[in-house]
Amino acid sequence: MGLFQNRTAIFLFAAICCLLMAQTVSCAQEQTGGVGVNVAQLHDEKASGGRGPLVVLDVLDQSPARSMGVLTGDIIVEIDGKPTEGRAFDDLVKNAMLGPAGSKVTLTIKRARTQETISLTLTRAAISQ
Numbered sequence: 001m002g003l004f005q006n007r008t009a010i011f012l013f014a015a016i017c018c019l020l021m022a023q024t025v026s027c028a029q030e031q032t033g034g035v036g037v038n039v040a041q042l043h044d045e046k047a048s049g050g051r052g053p054l055v056v057l058d059v060l061d062q063s064p065a066r067s068m069g070v071l072t073g074d075i076i077v078e079i080d081g082k083p084t085e086g087r088a089f090d091d092l093v094k095n096a097m098l099g100p101a102g103s104k105v106t107l108t109i110k111r112a113r114t115q116e117t118i119s120l121t122l123t124r125a126a127i128s129q
Contacts, residue, residue, distance in 0.1 A: 031100030033124030036063020037070060041089045048086035048123065056109075064122040077095050077117065078108035101126050 037056050043053030054076040059066050076084055079096040099105060106121045 030051075031101040031126050032098055033103065034098050035070070035105065035107070035122045035124060035126045036060035036062075036127050037064045037097075039076065039093070039097075041092070042075070049088075051086055051088065053084040053110075054089075054092060055112075060127060063127060064125050065104060068120045068122050070107070070120065071111070073112035075112060076107050076109040077110050078106075078119075080106050081108075099124050 036059065038058040038060075039054040040057055042052035042055050043050050056065075056070060056072055056074040056076065059070050059072060078084060079092065082096070084092055084096075097105065101124055103124050104121055105120055105124060108117060108119045110117045
């Protein structure tokens with residue numbers, strides 16, 4: 001007896017397909033959010049692979065970063081308590097800075113001008129450039 005000759009197998013196959021389609025649509029509808037900064041990675045010979053911390057190149061208008069006082073030139077030394085130094089740029093951006101819109105991320109930054117270190121908790125939002 002073939003797989004599709006059995007009514008129970010057909011029903012289960014259809015149910016699994018519907019679940020997979022529903023999960024695909026649900027994932028596509030979850031909006032990725034960010035904090036609204038453009039960053040670059042500094043070179044640091046002492047860090048693993050020469051990968052230093054992130055520096056803020058630009059803060060987007062009407063972004064979570066702007067509303068929390070992030071400034072151009074700020075150095076991001078930690079994201080959610082994990083050092084940025086030694087980590088790959090793609091990992092830092094895709095797996096730490098970005099996340100579901102509405103989720104929170106804590107940035108520990110060092111002010112370029114004053115060398116003051118502060119932690120800011122930002123709520124990710126949909127960002128349009």
